[in-house]
Amino acid sequence: MSGSLTVRVQRYRPEEDDAPWWQSFEVPWSEDTSVLDALNHIKDVEDGSLSYRWSCRMAICGSCGLMVNDEPRLGCKTFLRHYADADEIVLRPLENLAVERDLVSDIDPMLAHIETVQPWLQREQADPQGTGEYLQTPGQMARYESFSHCINCGLCYAACPQFGRNPDFLGPAALTLAQRYNLDSRDEGRDSRMPFLNGEDGVWSCTFVGYCSDVCPKDVDPAAAINQGKVASNVNYAVNLFRLLRGGDDA
């Protein structure tokens, strides 16, 4: 199984261009040629000025996200053989993010949102060193494990029309990570994360479009995580109300 395919790439060179433009290349492919391989072929043989991000080639680093025929995909996990019947494949940078150059998107807004929800294990008081690990049963781990597979590739942000409409929306990956740590039995940071989940740009800005889960290359299911976050947000609201009525603070 082999052949050649027209690969149409969106180009944008900030020093020279005021608007993006299209460039087509004829790329030979065999059964194991990925979109990333095709881009490497173009850069090595056809046009060395083409810019794109990549690193691991095995869907771990999350660097090579781009739009393939209008769908957010990882370049390394998408193969040209699946487009053998098409006239061409069209590559452009991830939707909903600013474009720095060619296929390179600015993922800083996404990383800032992820940082906002404090995605790390928090303890009110850390155990003294040398007292061993924080233990967890397989059942406790199963509650959050699938949400921990996120590789921060940004495909879910490219798939999310709510993030496209409102870039302040914390978005699928950040809210999934918040839920991942809130569900972790070793974590005690829920109280510091919930204000962000409850806020205007938190879980309630999600309208369950669900496309984020379709495009996730690691089957994380962000739509499930966010909407479980809505349940958690409701519970948190009730708890806060109870605290308020008892005359406590409204934290």
Added chain:
Amino acid sequence: MRKPLLPRQDALWWWRHPAYRRYMLREATALPLFLYALCLLYGVRELGRGETAFNAWLAFMGSPLIIVLQALALLAVLWHAWTWFQLVPKILVIPTRNGSVPGQWLRLAHLLPAVLCWVLLPLLAWWALGHVVGGAA
């Protein structure tokens, strides 16, 4: 110096992918339901204005256009309920000793009461109507 292209969501974003079109169809079910709710509110108002007004409202509800609207509202509510039941397992996670309650069971647990209400409520309304009319006679 940086000169990034800024993202811009065009008005027709929802047309670009089947997943978005399905989402918009689900959300658009609110429109016929909104119109149907207006019809019902209008009915409540006419009920307060006396028998002649109420009978005029009944005739209005029986007009072909409004019957089409009611059929649309019925289809919309059925479609919305169906899509919602499909999403339930993503939201409702009930832990058990060996994992969690299977999604299929959760869907059934929503679908069965819905079907039951669908059968029982019209029967109840039909019975109550006969009772009231019978009582009046």
